[in-house]
Amino acid sequence: MKTLADIENLKGKRILFRADFDVPVGTDTRIAEPFRIIRQKEAVGFLADAGAVVVIVAHIAAMDSFRGLVPQISALIGRPLAFLETPDAIPAFLREGSGVALLDNIRRNPEEQHNDETFATRLATGFDLYVNNAFAVCHRDHASISAITRMLPSYAGPLLEHEVATLSEAIAAPARGKVIVMGGAKAATKTPVIKRFIAEAEAILVGGVIANDILKAKGDDIGASIADDNAAALLAGADLANKALVVPQDFVVDQGRYLDIGPASAERFVSYIKRATLVIWNGPMGMFEDDRFMAGTRVIAQAIADSGAKSIIGGGDTIAAVRRLGLLDRYSFVSTGGGAMLAFLAGSELPGLTALGYDNHA
Ligand code: ADP
Ligand code: MG
Numbered sequence: 001m002k003t004l005a006d007i008e009n010l011k012g013k014r015i016l017f018r019a020d021f022d023v024p025v026g027t028d029t030r031i032a033e034p035f036r037i038i039r040q041k042e043a044v045g046f047l048a049d050a051g052a053v054v055v056i057v058a059h060i061a062a063m064d065s066f067r068g069l070v071p072q073i074s075a076l077i078g079r080p081l082a083f084l085e086t087p088d089a090i091p092a093f094l095r096e097g098s099g100v101a102l103l104d105n106i107r108r109n110p111e112e113q114h115n116d117e118t119f120a121t122r123l124a125t126g127f128d129l130y131v132n133n134a135f136a137v138c139h140r141d142h143a144s145i146s147a148i149t150r151m152l153p154s155y156a157g158p159l160l161e162h163e164v165a166t167l168s169e170a171i172a173a174p175a176r177g178k179v180i181v182m183g184g185a186k187a188a189t190k191t192p193v194i195k196r197f198i199a200e201a202e203a204i205l206v207g208g209v210i211a212n213d214i215l216k217a218k219g220d221d222i223g224a225s226i227a228d229d230n231a232a233a234l235l236a237g238a239d240l241a242n243k244a245l246v247v248p249q250d251f252v253v254d255q256g257r258y259l260d261i262g263p264a265s266a267e268r269f270v271s272y273i274k275r276a277t278l279v280i281w282n283g284p285m286g287m288f289e290d291d292r293f294m295a296g297t298r299v300i301a302q303a304i305a306d307s308g309a310k311s312i313i314g315g316g317d318t319i320a321a322v323r324r325l326g327l328l329d330r331y332s333f334v335s336t337g338g339g340a341m342l343a344f345l346a347g348s349e350l351p352g353l354t355a356l357g358y359d360n361h362a
Pocket of ligand 1 (some may be wrong): 183184185186207208209226245259260272282283284285286287289314315316317318319338
């Protein structure tokens with residue numbers, strides 16, 4: 001992948017900058033978790049200080065429009081942002097030519113999610129180059145991630161580069177000492193990681209709904225617990241009897257449902273984490289939004305923070321949980337990617353990275 005270091009002179013360059021601003025927003029229109037926006041500050045500042053004209057393109061699922069969030073985003077990014085309602089407003093901004101603008105929610109344009117070439121061409125109008133700093137969106141084949149790279153000279157942004165380098169290193173690290181902690185829901189995104197690392201890690205510790213899925217696939221009775229209907233098919237071919245795959249032995253139960261791992265399981269998981277040299281964690285151990293089912297996630301989050309191991313965590317709910325616990329700055333690396341991090345770890349091809357010339361299997 002070409003990076004910012006490959007750009008001769010940034011001064012006056014008009015840059016389409018794909019960022020990830022997909023943050024949760026509270027009912028009060030306050031950004032509930034600003035982590036992803038904060039992680040874009042450095043690159044935006046670097047480009048603007050070098051004299052580039054920057055238009056930030058991003059999407060948000062929690063709201064229809066960025067409009068009401070612009071003052072908050074501007075404060076987080078640390079500079080004033082012009083707000084552009086539609087892609088048609090871009091060429092005029094680029095002609096005036098200075099500073100940083102934010103284009104409204106790119107997913108307001110249905111062409112975005114269709115990876116539409118005509119739309120990408122329209123979006124590219126007036127720009128000199130494209131920078132993708134949105135690692136968390138790279139598993140999507142969308143116009144501002146994929147088709148756009150056919151319209152403009154394209155570069156990996158520094159955060160994207162850093163995410164790829166850190167996760168690649170983690171994959172390449174020896175199986176011995178490598179502990180994967182997997183929780184949460186969405187079996188389709190988690191089972192490929194479990195399947196891959198069963199033979200490539202010291203242990204995979206599973207909690208959350210994905211543990212229910214595995215127990216069910218093994219033939220255990222999980223009562224009224226939530227499970228993924230597709231899980232058995234997704235787990236087909238996985239060696240579920242492998243002793244590296246560590247499932248909970250006790251649970252916090254409410255109305256017949258397993259809603260958190262129990263204390264004996266947490267203690268056992270911690271014993272693995274204490275001996276690890278690298279821990280990769282995605283997904284809460286239970287329904288942590290309810291304090292009654294937070295203990296498993298708290299114990300595991302604390303153990304990873306306190307262990308001497310290198311620690312990589314990711315996932316929107318995982319980050320929300322560790323933020324609540326006051327532990328967000330206690331890990332070696334916090335990925336902005338949830339689905340993208342899992343896809344990368346699983347060894348899947350990410351269209352956004354391929355579009356930048358990255359070969360996952362090189
Ligand atoms: P992340 O966003 O970190 O990748 P997920 O989105 O996969 O995590 O999963 C988080 C969700 O899983 C949370 O809403 C949590 O309440 C839910 N969850 C975890 N364990 C359980 C459980 N045992 N039963 C029901 N829901 C659970
Ligand atoms: Mg989530």
